[in-house]
Amino acid sequence: MDVLTAIRTSKMGRAQTAAIACAFFALTIDGFDVFVMGFLVPYLPDGFVENDTQRGLLLSAGVFGMAAGALLLAPLADRVGRRRVILTLTSSAALGMLLCGLCADYTQLFVARVFTGLSIGAMAPALTLLVQELSNDRRRTSVFGLFTIAWPVGTLLSGLFSVGLMDRFDDNWRAMFFFGAALGALCALISFFTLPESPEFLLARRPDRFQERLDAVIDKLRLAGVDRLARPAVSEKQADAGGVRGLLGPTTRGPALVVVFLYSVTVFAVYWVTTWTPQIVAEESGSAHAGSVAGTILGLGTVTGAVVFALYSVRFSPFKVHGLVLVLSAASFIGVTLTFQAAGAALVLTALGGLFLQFGIIGFPATVVYLFPVRSRVTVLGAQNFVSRTFGVLAPAAAGALLSFMRPTTLFALAAVPITLASLGGLYLWSRMKRLVPREVPAEGAAVVDAAPARGRTGAQVDKAATDLDPAAG
Template identity: 35%
Template sequence: MDVLTQIRQSPMTRFQVMAVVIALTLILIDGFDVAVMAYAAPSLSRAWGLDPVTLGFLLSASLFGMAAGSIFLTPLADKIGRRKLALISLVIISIGMVLSVFAGDAMQLMAFRVITGLGVGGMMANLNVLVSEYSSDKRRGTIIGIYAAGYPIGATVGGLVAAPLIPVYGWHSVFIVGAALTVLMLAISWRFLPESLDYLLTRRPAGALPKVNGILAKIGRPALAILPALPAAVRQQSAVGEILSRPTRFRTLALWIGYACLVAAYYFANTWTPKIVAAASGNDSLGVTIGVIANAGGILGCFIFSALAIKYRSRPLLVWALGLAAVTYLLFGVVFSQVNVALVVALFLGILTTAGIAGFYAVAPDIYTARARATGIGWMIGLGRLVSIVAPILVGYLISGGWQPERIFFLFAIPLAASALCIVSLGISLKRTQPPALADTVLAPTTPAA
């Protein structure tokens, strides 16, 4: 397995960069496909006469699908490969987006959004793993930060597309654009997305050796005569066994709880802020604008995280991002009625929460070996989103019950603070004993940014 160590300790080749760029583009499309529902919500709510509770369920539908996809689809990447699962997920997303265009009522659209989310959920954690495995040790934290920017970039593009299209062509138009982009990326990925070397060398599917040598040739490495022997511990332990064994079990729980708390706050803001601001101001365009600003801040946050990860470790950066995000949510609640100030605070809200997501993506891969990495990260994202699904629905009930918007932002500062505490506890655990992923540097790359 020394070949993996050699590759990761060397500068990245054009082939590795291409794999990362394709994954970045795919996550961008995922962000677009998920976010268009929030931008279409004001127009759709009026057209169908939806009450806040029904709208909350509709906004959460894709999150439910994403949770199911992360839990049930992503682990397949450890069995059938990263590339194959990415293609399957793209097919599912394409079906969901096309069907959404023809939805005739809220229940139909809810079902089609679940299908879309299922594919997105299977895609996101899987691509996180693929990017981590094709990145060099030196640049992994930075590249993961850039990769994480793809989701808010896609969400921001969704807002930029929605603003001029919806008033003229209706809410269907943004779903048509999303479907077309997804089908296009399916074709591109079918042609150019590579399989992971980690998967081929660890799982060894039929024809693994020629596939490995084909990738090595593109990276500029000599061919292998035979596949290297696997360590006995790796051969005997299952993915689930690794995730739930000591001391990985505690770290797994810290990741699950921390990520769940973060995305609960993140998806509350992303799904409801445009609607809340539009209702408070009586201006749908202002709601879209503040949503775009928050997502633009998310893009900036990922790039700031990437820049800082060149010099600083990812875990401390993540703790700072989460703590400051909690403060920002409190501040947004205070200045909510002051539109000009709220727009500025929304920018920082986006910066900090999405930097937090980038931090989780950077920290999580090093906790597991290649044999369990997709399963571990997929379950982290999936189980976290099961909790986050409650957020938009809960907000719908809170608004119906008379809660003021600023109090809701105060409420969601609490899980952000809890998330920061989870990462602090994870760091303490890692200092006490060496994690399994670092015990086998051949199968699990280390990075000074994690």
Template identity: 30%
Template sequence: MSKIKRGKPAQRGTGGDRNELQTLIHARTPLPTNCRPGRADRINLSYREFIMWCGQVPLMDISSSAANQCRNENDSVRDVMRGFVTDTQRTLDEAPLSRTQIIAIALTALMGAVDGYDVLAMAYAAPGITEEWQINKATLGIALSSGLAGMAFGSLTLTPLADEFGRRKMILAVLAVMGLGILLTAFSRSVTELSLLRVFTGVGMGALIPIIAPLAIEYSNVHRRRLALAIMTIGFPLGATLGGFAAAALLQYHGWHSVFLLGAAATLGLLVAAYFWLPESPAFLIARRGPRALELYNDYLRRCGHEPALQLPAPNAEGPKHSSYVTIFAHRQWTVTITLAAIDMLYLMTVYYVLSWTPQLIVDLGHTSAFATMAVSLGAMVGVLASLAIGLIGINVPLRWITAGLMTGLSITTAAFGIGGFSTMGLVLLVAVTGTFLYGGTTAINGLIVNSFTVDSRATGAGFVMGVGRLAGVISPALAGFLFTAGLQRPSVSVMISLCTLMAASLVLFSRQLRSVQGDLERS
């Protein structure tokens, strides 16, 4: 039988030794006889790897105990095998996206869409709730903020579990929480009950985006990571757009309860789809290296149309010896974490003011609830195009510059919405431009956040930053409601809150802590 040449170590991943080994892998030969009993148990190799290390081909029906009777006498075959292990990761990085990867990235976009609809469902239903229950703006502001309070809690507490137990398991869990919560919200009978159920639903919503944001780039090859993140991010405005059109149609013939029933049906349907078609993140499997990591990693490779690996590729960095929270506040990392949290919080002060109050403010200008919903949905649709444009922009444009520019634009349009008096067409145009800056800026800042943490702590880091940011979501709508009730008018409130995003843009552009962070996901 042909054997692997001995003596001089094989070149990793190249040369005749590798080709010969690849041929032998698919053969079927008896258990090797040239390996002597010895110290195999000290080598800590799998049965398949050990037999190949002996210079022979494994038989699938030979027990692991038989493999433990062999030991290798030189390292040439192991050198070749290491080349194969390296190649599996290189293949995922360089090969075109497979159908499995495309479906997985598309599912992250659909999850973003569900999240976008669920977040705005309360804003869509707000005029109907106000009319039916006869509540003032201060009370409405509390109801609008309650879901965001749950989101902050979910980001800070549930997201780290994705770095510990896996992205897929946590996604299924949070989708179940969201679906149940929004379903029960449809049957609320008081503001208190509604607010509590929005907190419960928000716990799931808060954990979802920080998990799927890193997941999108972990499914992608190295050349399409920014685009994959953009596709995931456009799910939010897409959900707001299509969901807004659907909500507008429902509100013409049904009550506000129908808005939440639609969200529940979409969320629970996506839960079923994710159960069947969403694989575990390969980057997580490599980083955490759990008991079934190699099995799940090979299952992912097979689904992507690649040969299975003999062992897991080496992680890019050594896994954390402490909890993920300790890691994101470690030396040289804590300043980046705190800076990003401050930027996200300032930015979202304006974002959630726009998302939560724009429909009601448009109604206050004399337009119908259906028109307000349609206008907000149009802004979200334009935001989809802006997000895709950012994903397609080449790596020659630093992401920090894009982020700062879009934040500045959002600050200007938010102030303009408060100051100017607009015709119907001018109002629609302003909402569309605002959507461009808002959703484009969200895509850009998500890229900065995800790229600032290692795989081992990526979900925790994103969860912490976005969780702190969503505290602004709790504060902003409620603060605006109290300011309106106190007698301040739309121009004053809008200008005050727009300054928060202008400060965020300044931090992005001039902060020393972010200058070392590569804004281009293609290099991560």
């Protein structure tokens, strides 16, 4: 059999598992970088930033770079290869964080944050594609669930290490960036030895030394029973490749708008809350340490939300409760505003708000495999990634502007507005999901069966599907 059939139907080996674990580690750097600036703003010396608007712009700088990277640099993975792009971007992300730690003023730090964001924003789509292309059909859903946890794990690490490093280095904000640079360099080194090139990319592009490189991948993955000269008639992803036209049909137009824009509205709420929580708590309590603790608790809530989503999906459809979970998140953040003076209750509600919000945000991209024809899924996910990153740029800056004339704790209650709007999208998507047929995922070693979504049928046991999902986001 050819190499693609072997990957799709064979049991996943240690080399594949190691590569996916390396990709997981790389994606945690995305979450780490998004949160790190929010944790460090309270530690910047007096005069480094002049007002809340500048603070908001500084918080948005990295996210702006991520949006630009997703749009401009990520497509290079389809031209020069997943592995080369990932190695280059992890290295440049490490360099960017090193430069952030060496900055002497606000302008330098703003530019360095944009540069770092460019690398990280392009890295996530390349990682997601490589993980999908190295996973077999039976395990792809499990890999997706684990992969989505990587981002909130990174945010949690950002909070945990900010508390420890600030205590150890006398509140020196540069220590966190140097630590992030070390993480990036370590990730680049591990990736060099662990990540193979995507066989699907090699077969599609036929680059220089094609057969030699394909043989190296087969050897690295230790694929048994592969005819090295066999070629699939056409790759599944090539055959199904398409564009915007597939998203404009009568059955896909509405879901496309919801999946792209209401997911992005949810991302707006995520950045609105997460980037400012440490600063607000630090100002209200008079303790930068308390701000870091609050941000860490929020990060812990988001990690728990991703785990709950993965576990819940094993037995039940997460889409059925998608809208309700987002309503619960909105209610939790309103509760934070109302109970802010009662520290214990506010921290519990912050964690619950993060849990429900992360559960809800994963639900939007997870519907793509069911709601759209295969030839259009990459298109909708690409649009989703770019628009959501753009919304992420706007959120911290908008919140910073509002802080000039309103009480800081009100920002938590205001986050309920976009979250509630997104909950309506969750209800709408569930109304469409009920009419879809799930894919049948074969046992490892069995023939592949792929049932296409169809209207007018029931049974959306969505935990059984193999997905072509891009998580980031967030």
